[in-house]
Amino acid sequence: MKKLLIICSVIMSASFFSQFTVAVDLPAYYSDSDIYLYGFNGSKEILYSKAKTSNNKAIFKVDKKYIGMMRAFFQKNNSSVNMVSENKNIEFTLKLDDKNKISDAIFNDQTNQIFSKEVDLEKKKDLILPALIQIKDYYNPNDGFYKSLEGEIALLSQKGNTLANANHPFLSYYQQNQRFSNQENASQLKQEDYLNFFSKSSEYLETSLLLKPSLINYLNASKSNVEGAVDKLLETVNIETPRGQTILSELIDIFNTYNMDKLKDKYLTKANNLKCTINDRLASTLKSNNSTSIGQKMPNAIFVNPIHTKAKSLYDIKSSKKIVVFWSSTCSHCEAELPKILEKYEKLKAQNIAVVGFSLDSNLDEFRSKANNYPWISxxxxxxxxxxxxxxxxxxxxxxxxxxxxxxxxxxxxxxxxDVLEYLKVN
Known part of the structure; x- marks a missing residue:
């Protein structure tokens, strides 16, 4: 009995240890600020850990196995750093420029050193390689500078470090399949290539950040019959499987973003009619869509940093109608559209129509500076x-x-x- 108790105790103790940690050396600028570590399920970010800086260091403890892309989000300056997790400890040092923007992240682990080099190489390919190819034509092939240009072009044209990546399966997967998410390569791929990629990829697809851009490229390549292409894709991946449901969820979100309402409604109905067990990703999409569909009571919002009101929540505001707008001080479309509500604000008030704005700003000072220009609740x-x-x-x-x-x-x-003003008949 004692032996069994000891074994159980060891197992329970082990459960409290993290799978891996992410340790960040930080400038003093981040003192006492919160930092968040996210993993991914398709394009959806999943919070894995939260850390507060102490003695210029933040340590995230991740208690679940995770292999794939991760992102550390620094709320204080609305910045983030992408990294690769192989379910092993990660350490890096963060550097800021004179405006407190992230200038560099220096990693100690081999995986992220390789990844960082490949990211830099891809940037150079996009920004520098085309110019070098053009410049080369102006020099004599016998010139030393010409040969230097050729060497640099050859370096930038080469593919990633496949030899090093052989010991890093996720990096290898990411490198080999970037072509599906790269818009420039989309026209070179056939529908069958995409279908094989979506249906036969390993579990790395969901954590790679490749899924959503690859789906957008697939839809763009199928412009002549988007609905038919989506039906074929969903049949191939089988929407009763976790992979199929994640892809269905991504598609509904894409159709919602691009105001493709007919397609969104069709596949939302298909998702709602599923009789099988629904995975978390699709369940989240169904909940947010169904609870904000026309005819539903909008979920209440408890105010946290309100302006121009003493109300505690959205429901506390009494009016015949409400315009609720989600906006941001850095959104150019908001900059163009919100002044048009301001022009009609007195007429809206006369009809007992309230305006409530919810800002997706990360900097509260910038939010307040912009929101104070508008008289409505924010x-x-x-x-x-x-x-x-x-x-x-x-x-x-x-x-x-x-x-x-x-x-x-x-x-x-x-x-x-x-459309808002037309619906409310405000001239």
Missing amino acids: DSEGKGWYSSYGETYNINATPTYFILDADNKIISKPNHVA
Whole structure:
């Protein structure tokens, strides 16, 4: 009995240890600020750990096995660093420029050293290689500079370090399959290439950040019959499987972002009609779409940093109708559209129509500076696209509008400010 108890104790103790840690050496600028570590399920970010800086260091403890792309998000200056996890400890040092923007992340582990070099190489390929090829034609092949140009062109033209990546399976997968997410290569791929990629890829597909851009390229390559291409894709991957449901979820989000309402409604209905067990990714998409569809009562929002109100929540605001707009101070479309609401604001007030703005700013000072230009109620969590708004209200772009009735029921979801004013008959 004692032996069994000892074994159980060891197992329970082991469960408290993390799978791996991510340790970051930080400048003093980040003192006492929160930092978040995310993994991925398709394009959806999953919070794996949160850390607060102490003595210029932050340590994330990850208690689940994870292989794939990760992102450390630094809320204080709305910056992030991408890295690769092989379910092993990661260490890096963060450097800032004189404006407190991230200038470099220096990794100690081999995996991320290789990844960083390949990212730099890809940037040079995009920015420098075309210019070098053109410049070369102006020099004599016998010139030393010509030969130097040839050497640099050859270096930038080579593929990634496949020999090194043989010991790093995820890096190898990422390198080999970037062509599906690269827009320039999309036209060279056949539909069958995409279908094989989506259906036969390893589990790395979901954590690679390649899925969403590859799906967009697949849709663009199928412009003549997008609906037919989607049907064929979903049949190939089988939407009763976790892979199929994740792809279905991504497609619904893409159609929602690009206002492809007919396709979004078709595949949302298909997802709602599934009789099998639903994975977390699709369940989240269904919840956010269904709870913000026309006719539903909009989920309440508890204010955290409100401006121009003493109300505690969205439901506390009493009016015949509400315009709810999700926006950001850095959004150019918001910059163009919100002043048009301001022009009609007195007429809206006269009709007992309230305006409530929820900002996806990550900097609360910038939010307040911009929001104070508008007389209506505004609020922000100060977490940018990491705010709860995205998942709760299915926000994929700004500005996004909802019109609510007196009982907070959604009666319209206009695409543009002109549609808002037309619906409310405000001239």
